[in-house]
Amino acid sequence: MILNGGTVLDPSMKVHEVMDILITDDRIEKVGPGLSTQFPEEEAFDCTDLWIMPGLVDMHTHLREPGYEYKETIRTGTQAAAAGGFTTIACMANTLPVNDNPSVTRYIREKADEEGLIEVLPIGAATKGLKGEQLAEIGLMRETGIVALSDDGFPIRDAEILRLVLEYARRFDLPVIDHCEDLSTSKGGVVHEGKMGTRMGLRGIPCVSESSVVARDILMAQWLKVPIHIAHVSCKASIDLIRWAKTQGIPVTCEVTPHHLALTVDDLFLSKYDTNFKVNPPLREEEDRKALLNALKEGIIDCIATDHAPHDTQSKMVEFDYASNGISGLETALPLILEVGNEAGISPLNILSKMTIxxxxxxxxxxxxxxxxSLANLIIFDPDETWVVNPQEFFSKGKNTPFAGRSLTGRVKATFYHGKAVFLDKKNPWGLTPICTRKPS
Ligand SMILES: [Zn+2]
Known part of the structure; x- marks a missing residue:
């Protein structure tokens, strides 16, 4: 099969130019100009005016299965991922039961093989039950296929436990992803602590709740010489610390979510208590958002991760204080981030590197x-199509998005996994029947 005449954007080869791609079975065989004339017998997809990009990698997704299938299943979560342009996602351990032992890891892997559309990489809990007290079955989970450790949703409060986690992680060559939050300062908080939160009469979560734990983690990584990855950074103070750590050569990496780059607490205020804007860490101030964008541009932020957190309607249709945290983010991430990045002068190739390699x-x-x-995991994207976000059209069961009604430019037209189309948009340029279907076995 040949994808011809598309603009190929690939951060690994640092290319952004019109080229053809020849796919044989599940692999990319050739990338270059004029392939369609060299191989006229191949089935061709005309990609003129479209972008061809590697399938996106999300290292922070909540799939909710097992245990919360009413919020999302591996099936619907991977459909949402494919429709959003992702071909590899890493799923967090806060399921029911928690993924803190090899039988849950195996369940997720088998279910993803049977029903998933794309690659699902399980993240194992660092501690049993995400309680931060005893280590989870790290070695056995590693053998069963976890790719990282995280108690995401909860911080690892006890520094001695974190030390043990980091030492085990080094032994098993697993990255540790930490949700940085000091619960003693954030307790009961539902919104960023500041003027807007006070005006809304809601209890705040100060930036120091995050940055104080980021500081601890950096010092631990420096001391033990073990890498640590900071999940969903939201404040300028955390960025300043991470920048310092990187200048010192401390092995720290971090991620930012599309919603922290696109929204602030002011948007929450204007939304009049819309619980779809309730996330943890909370939406911060414009100064923080600018600092995140600058850090992304500078390379202080290593990657963009969705923190896709689908919820049922009941979990959001309650008073702000009681609503669950999170955004169903897989299906809006790419166009949103390209738009926000463009406004901040960040090139699509730079953005793409933070979502792939x-x-x-x-x-x-x-x-x-x-x-x-490479495996032929790639997406075809129309950079000019404008569409309005309608959560009722999401493949995800989670309709919880603060972007409903927002007009976005850029849409995924097709997603290929191992050389086969697993997603084709209903409005595709080849007049093919739309699909969102199981990956080839
Ligand atoms: Zn988290």
């Missing part, structure tokens, strides 16, 4: 590149 590097998997010989 960079998260793959942190997870230690070879993904997110279009180099010949």
């Amino acid at each position: 960079e998260p793959a590097r942190i997870l230690g998997v070879e993904r997110g590149a279009l180099t010949p010989g």
Whole structure:
């Protein structure tokens, strides 16, 4: 099969130019100009005026299965991922039961093989039950296929436990992803602590709740010489600390979510207590958002991760204080981030590196590149199509998005996994029947 005449954007080869791609079976065989004339017998997809990019890698997704299938299943979560342009996602351990032992890891892997559309890489809990008290079955989970450790949703409060987690992680060559939050300062908080929160009469979560734990984690990584990855950074103070750590050569990496780059507490205020804007860490101030964008541009932020957190309607249709945290983010991430990045002067190629090779590097998997010989995981994207976000059209069960009604430019037209189309948009340029279907076995 040949994808011809598309603009190929690939951060691994640093290319952004019109080229053809030849796919044989599940691999990319050739990338270059004029392939369609060299191989006229191949089935061709005309990609004129479209972008061809590597399938995206999300290192922070909540799939909710097992245990919360009413919020999302591996099936619907991977459909949402494919429709959003992702071909590899790493799923967090806060399921029911928690993924803190090899039988849950195996369940997730088998279910993803049977029903998933794309690659699902399980993240194991660092501690049993995410309680921060005893280590989870790290070695056995590693053998069963976890790619990282995280108690995401909760911080690892006890520094001695964190030390043990980091030492085990080093032994098993697993990255540790920490949700940085000091619960003693954030307790009961539902919104960023500041003027807006006070005006809304809601209890605040100060920036120091995050940055104080970021500081601890950096010092631990420096002391033990073990890498640590900071999840969903939201404040300028955390960025300043991470920048310092990087200048010192401390092995710290971090991620930012599309919603922290696109929204602030002011948007929450204007939304009049819309619980779809309730996230943890909370939406911060414009100064923080600017600092995140600058850090992304400078390379202080290593990757963009969705923190896709689908919820049922009941969990959001309650008073702000009681609503669950999170945004269903997989299906809006790419166009949103390209738009926000464009406004901040960040090139699409730079943005794309933060959604492909960079998260793959942190997870230690070879993904997110279009180099010949790579698995043919790629997306075809129309950079000019404008559409309005309608959560009722999401493949995700989670309709919880603060972007409903927002007009976005850029849409995924097709997603290929191992050389086969697993997603084709209903409005595709080839007049093919739309699909969102199981991956080839
Ligand atoms: Zn988290």
